[in-house]
Amino acid sequence: MRVVSISVNGLKRAAENGFFEWMKELDADVVCVQDLLARTYEFDDEIFHPEGYEAYFIDGENPEDGGVGIYSRHFPKAIMYGFAYEPADRQGRFIQADFDNVSVAAMLAPCAxxxxxxxAEKDGFMNAFMEHLQKTLRKRRQFIFCANMQTAHLVTDASSKYHKMEVSGFLPHERAWFDEVFDSLDYVDAFREVNKEKKQYTWWPEWAKGWRKQAGWRTDYQIVTPGLRNVILDGYIDSGTRFSDHAPVIMDYDIEM
Structure with a gap:
């Protein structure tokens, strides 16, 4: 099972730049897309429904909030829109597809x-999602959360120029949030399970003028439940794409759809 997470900063623009051709060549089973930047009704055109894939979207009251979507080669058993946190649900920040053996979610954290x-809005979201992760552990199925978390976890996940800067996305309490998720709750950072190298970035802030060079962060994750740790086969960051200032995270799992 191949799962992709990518923050496109506008699905319309990504489509114009060959996003769906790239997606087909990648042969992905599930593609989670963040930052749609449009209303769901604007995706009625057939270009947004490539052959062989089912498409599901959720938007927010304000398209600038982002919106997320899921493309799947397999019909899900159910689609869940939101995770019962009113601000995030209103802003279209979470959508989940349930399959026989696993659930896959696309998620977008607020940017500060x-x-x-x-x-404060971002912190509220992170606290609510922490509660959701705690509840998820009590369920009898496995989960993959594909998320643009707008935050880098470890010093190896951000260029050294940010290590002494107090900026949102690398604040001590934000990084401690990941410590609790991965250390206390035993969730797995799927990419880091197969790649421990430095300078593995997924986002290059334009304000840092470090486009695809060293001044990057790894803010895009596939966070998986503990039961999936041993079925993570491989994964990589496709830093060669040019659909947005984010690079996709591509993971392969030993999971039958």
């Missing part, structure tokens, strides 16, 4: 970089 007033 360069806007201190939004840090």
């Amino acid at each position: 970089l360069g806007d201190d007033d939004k840090q």
